[in-house]
Amino acid sequence: MTRAVLRACLLLALGLPMAACDRSPPVEQSHFYAMGTRIEISLPADTPDAEALRERIRTHFTTFDERWSPWGNGALGRLNQQLSESDLAPVPAELRSGLAEAITLGRASNDLFHPAIGELVAAWGFHRQPRPDDPPPSERALEELTAGLPANETIRLENGTLTLPRPGVRLDTGAFAKGLSLDELQVLLSDETLTGLLVSAGGDVLAIGDAPADDGRRPWRVGILDPRSSDVLAGVALADGECIMTSGDYERRFEHDGNDYHHLLDPRTGRPAREAASVTVIARDCARADAAATALFIAGADDWPAIARAMAVDTVLRVAPDGTVTLTPAMQARADFTQEPDNLRTRPLP
Amino acid sequence: MNRDRHRISVADLIMIGALAAAVGGGLAAQVGTDRGHRALVQINGETELRLNLHRDGTHHVQGPAGESRIEVTDGRVRIVDAPCRRKLCLRRGWLSAAGESATCLPNRLHLQVEGSERDYDAFNH
Numbered sequence: 522m523t524r525a526v527l528r529a530c531l532l533l534a535l536g537l538p539m540a541a542c543d544r545s546p547p548v549e550q551s552h553f554y555a556m557g558t559r560i561e562i563s564l565p566a567d568t569p570d571a572e573a574l575r576e577r578i579r580t581h582f583t584t585f586d587e588r589w590s591p592w593g594n595g596a597l598g599r600l601n602q603q604l605s606e607s608d609l610a611p612v613p614a615e616l617r618s619g620l621a622e623a624i625t626l627g628r629a630s631n632d633l634f635h636p637a638i639g640e641l642v643a644a645w646g647f648h649r650q651p652r653p654d655d656p657p658p659s660e661r662a663l664e665e666l667t668a669g670l671p672a673n674e675t676i677r678l679e680n681g682t683l684t685l686p687r688p689g690v691r692l693d694t695g696a697f698a699k700g701l702s703l704d705e706l707q708v709l710l711s712d713e714t715l716t717g718l719l720v721s722a723g724g725d726v727l728a729i730g731d732a733p734a735d736d737g738r739r740p741w742r743v744g745i746l747d748p749r750s751s752d753v754l755a756g757v758a759l760a761d762g763e764c765i766m767t768s769g770d771y772e773r774r775f776e777h778d779g780n781d782y783h784h785l786l787d788p789r790t791g792r793p794a795r796e797a798a799s800v801t802v803i804a805r806d807c808a809r810a811d812a813a814a815t816a817l818f819i820a821g822a823d824d825w826p827a828i829a830r831a832m833a834v835d836t837v838l839r840v841a842p843d844g845t846v847t848l849t850p851a852m853q854a855r856a857d858f859t860q861e862p863d864n865l866r867t868r869p870l871p
Numbered sequence: 872m873n874r875d876r877h878r879i880s881v882a883d884l885i886m887i888g889a890l891a892a893a894v895g896g897g898l899a900a901q902v903g904t905d906r907g908h909r910a911l912v913q914i915n916g917e918t919e920l921r922l923n924l925h926r927d928g929t930h931h932v933q934g935p936a937g938e939s940r941i942e943v944t945d946g947r948v949r950i951v952d953a954p955c956r957r958k959l960c961l962r963r964g965w966l967s968a969a970g971e972s973a974t975c976l977p978n979r980l981h982l983q984v985e986g987s988e989r990d991y992d993a994f995n996h
Contacts (some may be wrong), residue, residue: 548992552916552981559974559981563992651956651977657926724996732992744991750964756991765995772996774956 547733551575555582556702556725557650563741565717565733574713578720581709585702591639591693592648600683601639601691609684619701620678623694624806627673629832630816635788637676639691641666644791646786647773648693656777657769663791670788700766700811703727704782706764707807709723717741725766726808727758745856748799748840755838755856764807769799770812770842787819795842796821802829803836810834830870910948910966912941915979924948924967924984934978941982954978970994 525612549571552561556706560641561583564571587595596613603610612620642648644658644666651852658666669687677684682691692699699722706720707729719741728741740760746754748769748817770793787794800818813834817825822841828836829849835852845864853867912920914934922930922943929951930941935967937954947965955977970991973982 554976554979557976559976561993653958719949721995723992724994726993726995742990744970744994745994747996748996751969755996764991767995769996771962772959776961798995859975 524684524795530554542558545848553579553582555579556586556698556722557594557698559721560723561721563719563721567733567845568717574710574715574718574753575710578706581706581720581721582702585698585705589619589694589701591691591695591699593642597665597694599690604683604685604688604690604692606688608688608690609682610685612678612681612683614681616676617681619694619808620683620692622701623697623812624673624676624678626697626809626812626832627676628817629811631831632670632673632788632826633819633828634645634696634812634832635670635673636696637671637673637685637690637692637789638696638786638788639693640689641670641786641788641791642693642784643691645782645784647786649855652773653776654775655674657782658791664683667788667791691856696768697812698718699725700807700809703764703807722831725764725807725811727761727764728761730761743800745838749844752861753859754846755858756841757855759803762805763803764805764810765801765803765829766807766810766814767799767801768852770794770797770819771799785815785818795826798840798844799837802834803855804834813837826868835870893952909985910941910943911981911983911985913981913983922948932980934975934980936978939975939978939980948975948982948984950975950980950982953980 540634547564547566548563550561552559555831558614562575562578572812587593589597591597591601596616600610600612622849627634627636642663648653654824670688671686675686691819703720703722715730717732720727726743731738732741740758742756742758743756743765747754748771753772757765768785770783775777775782783793785794800809809832815837816832817829817837820828825839835849837849838852838856839847845866846862847866848870850867887970909924910922911918912922912932920930924943924946929943932939939950940952942949942951947967949965950960950973953960953975956976959982960973960975966973967983968990969984972981974981
């Protein structure tokens with residue numbers, strides 16, 4: 522071997538890793554804070570007018586937040602002020618389709634997802650961030666609040682007017698707000714020519730298009746985190762227009778007198794639901810997936826498959842407090858476990 | 872024929888050694904891409920620190936709510952103290968895979984493990 526050949530090999534060997542380091546990242550990430558959480562945007566690096574697109578997304582989330590805040594001065598906040606003294610009120614046009622969907626999903630969930638749960642949420646202090654350092658509501662207060670919660674069947678939205686069984690009901694659509702915001706984002710961006718976009722609203726993720734890859738394109742990949750550790754439980758590839766939404770007992774919680782309380786309230790008892798650690802739902806309708814994740818979390822070990830069927834979602838992963846992971850067949854076909862749990866079960870929907 | 876042309880000199884041996892080291896280093900870099908090798912610490916979206924995950928230590932960063940403490944040990948990183956009341960970011964525990972992150976909203980602190988490649992584009996939780 523000549524010295525010249527050796528030199529060429531050395532330059533090549535040194536050059537390959539350096540070339541790999543120099544390769545520009547195929548996906549650019551950015552973030553901002555809105556809706557009380559961190560919104561993350563992933564865009565292929567070659568997306569045209571990316572900065573204008575990011576600004577459009579940021580504006581969408583900040584205006585959505587104002588519009589749907591139950592206690593703010595936006596459209597829902599003002600509607601709630603009217604409902605505090607009246608059992609009917611005109612609904613602003615920008616709230617109608619979202620509110621109608623919330624009532625429909627509430628009925629399908631057998632009232633486990635409940636858009637009129639505002640007073641109960643406030644009694645627990647979860648309407649404020651950070652939550653005030655108050656004790657949980659009393660037994661008597663919870664009894665009164667749950668007894669006064671109107672069934673979704675009794676809530677009417679007709680000809681732009683909302684009718685409730687009594688004055689003083691406060692709407693709070695927080696349990697599906699992230700999903701609705703992602704659905705509305707998809708509609709907003711339908712005039713954009715996008716090869717790919719991934720938006721995470723505090724860990725609830727919408728995929729549009731697909732991700733860039735060395736050999737062309739690939740689906741966006743999302744890791745579902747284990748509710749009891751920081752590890753990835755399973756990975757899934759999302760198709761264009763799909764959302765993955767999770768409700769878990771580890772978010773927005775507090776401790777009082779040695780007891781843990783979280784924000785996923787069971788409208789039947791008024792208390793945090795205890796039969797799940799997390800529920801993950803994949804669907805093309807983000808609001809539906811979001812509402813279903815909440816309802817299935819609350820439903821409990823026996824009833825969640827029937828509620829999933831009634832809410833028209835079929836791709837579900839449920840983690841019980843003891844770590845047992847239950848999958849629907851549709852989720853089993855898609856979840857790629859990094860390390861298959863010992864206690865893994867499959868449960869078909871009825 | 873000049874026999875000296877076929878004799879390996881000291882310079883050749885040094886070059887062969889450098890070649891082996893370069894190839895070995897390159898392969899090691901490729902094998903290790905799933906694990907992050909550094910962590911980005913942001914306050915309010917601005918980069919405060921970049922931590923080498925192969926260098927153990929404790930780091931302090933100041934956010935709008937106060938001081939947060941970040942620990943690096945054995946190629947992993949975690950938030951060990953935060954000025955927020957509920958300490959949710961501490962519950963994320965250790966982070967080591969590229970793309971994993973922890974966020975402390977009250978202190979506007981975001982900690983993310985970086986790597987040249989990532990298994991996942993986002994995390995659902």
